Amino acid sequence: MPTRRSHSATHTIVIAERELPTRLGLHAILTGQPGLHLPPPVSTATELLTAVDRYHPDAVLMGIWFSDGNGIDLCRTLLSRYPNMRVLLVADTANAQLLTHAVQAGALGFILQTIPPAQIPGIVAQALAGEPTFDHDLVSTALKWIGRQAESPQGLHPQLSPRHQQILPLLSNGLTNKEIGLQLNLSEKTVKNYLADLFDRLRMTRRSQVAAWFINHTVGQPPPQDRSWAKTTWTNLSPMQAQRMAL
DSSP states (O other): OOOOOOTTSOEEEEEEOSSHHHHHHHHHHHTTOTTEEOOOOBOSHHHHHHHHHHHOOSEEEEESEETTEEHHHHHHHHHHHOTTOEEEEEESOOOHHHHHHHHHHTOOEEEETTSOGGGHHHHHHHHHTTOOOOOHHHHHHHHHHHHHHHHSOOOSSTTOOHHHHHHHHHHHTTOOHHHHHHHHTOOHHHHHHHHHHHHHHHTOOOHHHHHHHHHHHHHOOOOOSOOGGGGGSGGGSOHHHHHHHHO
């Protein structure tokens, strides 16, 4: 007879972040927390996929950008393989566009580098319980942003039509031409023609290129010019300091 997993069972968490201070900071903060098992953190998308297949974690904490991929696409890939896994995205800051893409990809929330380290174990515990951890104010802002996009699509590119801008997020979410057509009440052939024109205008040849361009354009934010604020975040603490501040 199978046994039920107790509330005190150990949860495995994989940390993936390209920046070493962030990687070590998260690992240090969660090390020693009761009921958590932390394999060695990784720094690339490839290493993350390998670690997930090896350890079958209950949750993944990962950055937005890697040298060989981005967190939004990785979130979709991981959850397609392991639907019950929890994903939290690690970011400098979050905005309405990023939250929208995160929700669409299936992430449960963010771990922002500006939050007090003592709050991180609670956020992780909330995600492990299957509860979203998105900030309420950010969700409200995102809903308003989505409404504005629906009412008046903004120009992502000076040569793209409103129809192109409607197709782009659907394509980026992995929909086929037929599925896009059903969403927009267009024939599959019409969608194909729009995509051919879109590829030509963007000077791209593959759907993956267009999807990456769209995500980078709507999600990517330039790094702040003044990073002096980071001196007080957990990403700049030594592992021992970060662990002590989480207690």
